[in-house]
Amino acid sequence: MILRLAVPGDAALLARWDEKSHVKWCTGHDPDQLLPEDEREDWAGQIARDVDWLDILIGEAGGRAIGVVQIIDPHMEESHYWGDCAPNQRAIDIWIGEEADLGRGHGTQMMKLAIARCFAGPAVTNILIDPLVINTAAIRFYRRLGFVDVGERRFGEDDCLVMALPRAVWQP
Numbered sequence: 001m002i003l004r005l006a007v008p009g010d011a012a013l014l015a016r017w018d019e020k021s022h023v024k025w026c027t028g029h030d031p032d033q034l035l036p037e038d039e040r041e042d043w044a045g046q047i048a049r050d051v052d053w054l055d056i057l058i059g060e061a062g063g064r065a066i067g068v069v070q071i072i073d074p075h076m077e078e079s080h081y082w083g084d085c086a087p088n089q090r091a092i093d094i095w096i097g098e099e100a101d102l103g104r105g106h107g108t109q110m111m112k113l114a115i116a117r118c119f120a121g122p123a124v125t126n127i128l129i130d131p132l133v134i135n136t137a138a139i140r141f142y143r144r145l146g147f148v149d150v151g152e153r154r155f156g157e158d159d160c161l162v163m164a165l166p167r168a169v170w171q172p
């Protein structure tokens with residue numbers, strides 16, 4: 001497994017994955033309905049951006065794209081999704097694209113690479129994630145990787161569990 005930066009040619013694949021039921025479900029969307037037009041990600045635009053606070057990474061195994069990891073700096077991110085946030089942290093989003101690739105260890109490998117990438121910056125003290133409270137499988141997955149519960153928090157219409165991996169807890 002490698003993580004590589006997304007390129008313009010990945011935009012169509014990312015848009016296709018966004019319509020997968022398991023992806024829509026984990027972001028609080030109706031898994032059985034097409035995403036509302038105004039909530040479709042402009043992947044081509046996002047990939048083309050050159051900002052310090054966002055990395056869009058593709059997990060690739062055997063030369064095949066398996067999933068995506070987004071790493072943001074929640075202090076710098078433009079929408080201030082995380083609200084007032086101390087500097088020197090990172091927040092991660094991850095999803096596997098194809099149903100057949102779920103539950104095969106790819107996500108664990110991608111997260112380990114993503115975590116190492118975050119902490120490669122010596123100033124980074126903490127990594128945040130915010131699974132839906134109902135996403136118990138993902139919560140178990142993150143706990144296995146060392147994340148600890150911070151507490152429940154409502155983001156927009158989503159009830160989430162904020163979890164954190166402080167550098168001191170991380171075991172490379």
Ligand SMILES: CC(C)(COP(=O)(O)OP(=O)(O)OC[C@H]1O[C@@H](n2cnc3c(N)ncnc32)[C@H](O)[C@@H]1OP(=O)(O)O)[C@@H](O)C(=O)NCCC(=O)NCCS
Binds near residue numbers: 022023026103106109
């Ligand atoms: C969460 C996710 C990235 C984990 O990657 P993965 O490759 O499936 O996970 P691994 O094979 O490395 O580890 C398996 C664990 O992942 C978790 N998991 C979460 N969603 C899962 C799913 N839909 N299918 C299988 N396992 C899942 C389980 O905890 C499982 O362990 P278990 O034996 O306790 O059930 C991936 O399952 C996924 O994309 N799920 C849907 C989207 C999502 O929920 N993303 C997280 C949003 S916060």
